[in-house]
Amino acid sequence: MLSTPPRIVRVEGFELSVQLREMVGNSRQMFDRRGALLFRVTADTGASGWGETWAYPGAAAALAREFFAPVLLGRDATTPRAGWHAMAVKLGYDRRGLSTMTLGGLDVALWDLAGQIAGKPVHAMLGGKLRDRIGAYVSGPFMKPGPDPYRDFEADIGGYLDAGFRAIKLRMGTDPAQDGAVARKVRDQIGDAMPLMVDLNEGFSVEGAAAIAARLAEVDPVWLEEPIAHDDLPGYRRLAARCPVPLAGGEALFGLRAFRDYLTAGVFEFIQPDLGLCGGLTEAMRIAALCDAFEVAVVPHVWGSAVNFQASLHFAACLPERRGRQRWPLFEYDPSENPLRTALADHPLDQNGAVAVPDGPGLGLDLSPERLAPFVTDHWTIA
Numbered sequence: 001m002l003s004t005p006p007r008i009v010r011v012e013g014f015e016l017s018v019q020l021r022e023m024v025g026n027s028r029q030m031f032d033r034r035g036a037l038l039f040r041v042t043a044d045t046g047a048s049g050w051g052e053t054w055a056y057p058g059a060a061a062a063l064a065r066e067f068f069a070p071v072l073l074g075r076d077a078t079t080p081r082a083g084w085h086a087m088a089v090k091l092g093y094d095r096r097g098l099s100t101m102t103l104g105g106l107d108v109a110l111w112d113l114a115g116q117i118a119g120k121p122v123h124a125m126l127g128g129k130l131r132d133r134i135g136a137y138v139s140g141p142f143m144k145p146g147p148d149p150y151r152d153f154e155a156d157i158g159g160y161l162d163a164g165f166r167a168i169k170l171r172m173g174t175d176p177a178q179d180g181a182v183a184r185k186v187r188d189q190i191g192d193a194m195p196l197m198v199d200l201n202e203g204f205s206v207e208g209a210a211a212i213a214a215r216l217a218e219v220d221p222v223w224l225e226e227p228i229a230h231d232d233l234p235g236y237r238r239l240a241a242r243c244p245v246p247l248a249g250g251e252a253l254f255g256l257r258a259f260r261d262y263l264t265a266g267v268f269e270f271i272q273p274d275l276g277l278c279g280g281l282t283e284a285m286r287i288a289a290l291c292d293a294f295e296v297a298v299v300p301h302v303w304g305s306a307v308n309f310q311a312s313l314h315f316a317a318c319l320p321e322r323r324g325r326q327r328w329p330l331f332e333y334d335p336s337e338n339p340l341r342t343a344l345a346d347h348p349l350d351q352n353g354a355v356a357v358p359d360g361p362g363l364g365l366d367l368s369p370e371r372l373a374p375f376v377t378d379h380w381t382i383a
Contacts, residue, residue: 006043006077006117011069011106013061014038014369015378016305018339024142027173027203034338036276036305037061038372041109043077049113050367051311053105053276054304060102061380067099068106069382078117080110080125084282096254100279107280108311108363115362122314122363126285129317133354135326136333137167137195139302149174150182157189160335166353167330169197169225173204173212180215187219195326197248199225206235213245222325223248223270236267248272251301255279259287263294270328274301275315276308284315292320297328305338306345310363313347317357331355344371 016036023032037057042048053060067090075083084107091099115122123129141156143149153170160168168190172179179198187196198221200209209227216224224245228235230252240247248270253259254277262268271291273284284300291298298319302312313331322328333347333355341347345365347355358364369379 006045006047008041008072008075008077008113009044010042010381010383011064011072012040012042012379012381013064014040014372014376015057015061016340016372016375017377018375020337022337023145024336025145026143026171026199026201028201030145034340036308036340037105038305038307039064039105039109041072041077041106041113043113043117045077045117047077047113047116049109049111049116049362050307050365051105051107051109051112051280052304052307053101054308055101055277056098058378059098060105061378063099063102064106065380065382068103072106072110073382078114080107080114081282083107083110084280096258100254100283101277104278104280104283105276107282108275108307111281112311112362112365119361121359121361122281122311123317123357126281126314126318129314129357130320131317131357133350133352133356134313134316134329134331135167135352135354136165136331136349137169137197138165139169139332139334140171140336142171142336143173150178153182153186154189157186161190163335164349164351164353165333167195167197167326169199169332171201172198173200176211176215179212180218183216183219183221192220195222196220197222197225200227202226202229204228206239209239210242213243217244221245225249225272226251233261233265233267236262237265240267246270248299251277253278256283256286256290259290263290263296268296270297270299272299272301274303274308275311276304281311281315285318288319295322297322297324299329300332302332303334305340306365307363307367309341309347310345310358310365313355313357314363340375343374
């Protein structure tokens with residue numbers, strides 16, 4: 001006799017927020033608060049899975065309640081790809097942006113749930129990990145408000161080196177002369193061999209980005225990340241034709257088609273999908289396959305809470321190795337103050353500057369509403 005598969009009976013949203021002790025930022029904005037929207041999807045067996053989108057949590061919650069969560073109720077809890085496709089039908093006119101973020105957060109929860117039921121880690125559900133540990137690059141330092149935004153760079157970088165990081169990505173973006181001078185000081189501090197990346201966070205025009213890139217070229221950066229607006233494909237074509245530094249981007253691209261257009265244009269040497277934005281694990285695996293066809297390295301963008309961090313480890317563990325100046329993928333590790341990650345999970349570096357891939361069921365996280373309680377600003381249930 002065939003048994004009835006577990007069915008999804010409840011979808012919950014937990015909007016999280018926490019005040020930071022110090023304001024930090026990038027070329028476009030400063031912030032003193034971290035936030036996220038976590039989803040919990042529960043089956044009739046009692047098993048549950050967690051997912052996340054960290055951008056616009058309130059708006060994403062409204063979309064989840066009205067459009068996506070009801071679609072999941074009653075569905076087979078062991079078939080996350082089928083759940084993703086059922087939700088994708090609801091995208092309608094909005095195939096990018098907020099709807100894709102929301103769908104993706106729920107998709108990660110479906111994969112976690114399926115792994116919990118099967119007793120297998122998500123990377124096994126995706127086809128199997130290709131590595132047990134992933135080399136990490138430190139995503140920082142961040143800029144500070146005031147007339148000297150780089151005032152703490154030397155001390156922060158010293159701390160990263162002491163912690164064991166072996167690659168660094170700077171947040172930069174003032175003017176070409178100042179950025180070039182600071183990058184030179186950083187290169188002198190870390191040595192010629194350490195990989196150095198620079199992120200301009202969409203802060204410049206093509207002309208401004210090209211001028212900064214010309215000053216940065218002497219410190220040999222691995223990439224210049226998102227120097228102009230993420231949706232300015234004509235601008236990226238112009239910039240790529242004159243930029244002496246390889247370009248990276250993709251954290252703010254939504255869905256497979258957007259990545260297809262940028263890969264076809266040939267403007268990026270590194271693609272950076274974020275699971276909390278791009279459409280979840282289901283879509284990220286399709287994006288990775290597309291990048292493989294174009295022979296472009298995938299280096300996931302990682303932000304938000306412990307949920308997105310942990311899910312990104314599973315994703316990165318499944319990516320094929322690509323050899324260039326370094327071996328890819330590397331893992332983006334944000335060490336700045338973020339209780340939404342550090343209070344919920346621990347991710348130590350080993351002596352080689354790498355972080356371990358989780359092997360517990362699902363995402364391998366030990367989460368509960370009680371652990372989230374200090375950060376919850378809103379909680380809702382669809383059942």
